Amino acid sequence: EKVIGRLLRRLAELNYPKNKLEVIVMDDQSTDRTGEIAELYASKNPSLIRVVHRKVGGVGKAAVLNEGLQHARGEIIGFFDADYVPKRNILEKMLPYFLDSSVGVVQGRIFVLNERQSLVSRIVALERLGGYLVSQYARDLFGLIPQFAGTVGLIRRDLLLALGGFNLDTLAEDTDLTFRIVLAGFQIKYVNFAESGEEAVKGWRQYWRQRKRWAKGHMQCAFNYVFPLLKSPKISLKRKIDGLLLLNVYFLPILVMVSWILL
Numbered sequence: 692e693k694v695i696g697r698l699l700r701r702l703a704e705l706n707y708p709k710n711k712l713e714v715i716v717m718d719d720q721s722t723d724r725t726g727e728i729a730e731l732y733a734s735k736n737p738s739l740i741r742v743v744h745r746k747v748g749g750v751g752k753a754a755v756l757n758e759g760l761q762h763a764r765g766e767i768i769g770f771f772d773a774d775y776v777p778k779r780n781i782l783e784k785m786l787p788y789f790l791d792s793s794v795g796v797v798q799g800r801i802f803v804l805n806e807r808q809s810l811v812s813r814i815v816a817l818e819r820l821g822g823y824l825v826s827q828y829a830r831d832l833f834g835l836i837p838q839f840a841g842t843v844g845l846i847r848r849d850l851l852l853a854l855g856g857f858n859l860d861t862l863a864e865d866t867d868l869t870f871r872i873v874l875a876g877f878q879i880k881y882v883n884f885a886e887s888g889e890e891a892v893k894g895w896r897q898y899w900r901q902r903k904r905w906a907k908g909h910m911q912c913a914f915n916y917v918f919p920l921l922k923s924p925k926i927s928l929k930r931k932i933d934g935l936l937l938l939n940v941y942f943l944p945i946l947v948m949v950s951w952i953l954l
Contacts, residue, residue, distance in 0.1 A: 692724040694774040694890055699732040699740060702771070707782045709739055716742045717759045725773070752841070753857035753864040760856055765848060772842040774890035776804060784885040785845055795850045795877030796869075798827065799843040799885035808893050815891035815898070827881045835933035836873055837881035841865030842889075850877065861915070863908025870916040870934065876925045906941040913938040 695716070702714050716733070718726040726744055733740040743762055748754060760768065767789060771777060777799070785797045800823045803816035830837045839846070841864060851857075854871050857864045872879060892898050920926065920934045 692721075692728055695725050696728050696732060697776055698771060698773055699729065701776050701779070703732070703736050703739060704779055705777070705782055706780050711765075712739065712782075713763070713765060714740045715759050715762050716740065717755045718742055718744045719755045720745050749859060751859065751862075751864075753859050753861075756864070757856040757859075760848075760851065763848065767845050768848050768851060769845045770842050771887070772889070775801075775842055775887050776889075777843065777887035778885070781843075781885045781887060782845075785882050788880045788882065789845075789847065791878070791880075793876075793878045794880050795847055795872045795875070796839050796879045797845045797885075798837055798839055798879060798881045799887055800824070800827070800881075800883050801840065801843055801887055801889050803891045804888035805890055805893065808891075811895060811898050812891040812893045819889075819891075823881075824883070828883050830933065831881035831883075834930070836869070836930055836937060837879045838937060839865050839869045839872070839879060841868075843885075843887040846872075850875070861908050861911045862904050863912055866909055866912045866938075867915070870912060870920065870938075873926060873930070873934070874916070874919055874923055909938070909941045913942070 699714065699716070705712065714736075716729040718729055726742065729740075729742045733742050741762065743759065745755065745758065748758060756770070767786065769782070781799055785799055788794050788797045801819055802823075803812060803819055805812050806816040807813070827837050829835075844865075846868075850872070851868075854868070854875065858867045858871075861867045869879065892901055917935065917938055920931055920938070923931075926934070
């Protein structure tokens, strides 16, 4: 309820023809005023914003996204979490990459809006700088595997449907979809100048819970996709090496700890 209005106000301001844009708000059994606020903005922009209130259904973000996909009519589907604020020109900077038929996903850059709020938000801001201005940018520059982040990303609707939507059996539906798209022979493009701010977590407990979920989901993807990645004839050797590093990134702290113990 603290952030949804800000996002919907910005989506209504995007530099994009309104007759070619639809905004679908997935209100997943909220107990605060999220649904009420979303309906208020929908009443102001009835031709643009539609609110779907979930009372029952599958649990987790992947289930919600799959249900939202059933309501979407666009050729390209974009994803924004509620606590994000994209730049007004983000679509015009990302959409041209779909002129290349081999591109399945286009990912934008994420930066932290509330960097100065706490020590934790400053740490997250550093992570985002390294993760996007260095890692994602380098992966795109060298033709490796940029990662779909699950937000601030666009994907071809027919490709997502052909892949069966989002995987309900993993906590990292974004990483899972990244490798299913790559294994299907499509490219993921990262656009460094298509930007969106995010509201970073500001407390250690939130930070721990978030990273724990990311790590568990990422490890699930590692077990699921290491061998398909290595065996795929559609993926070059350098992309296989990069994919292995990406899949196993959360195992690195464990290996470091083991090496400390052994030393």
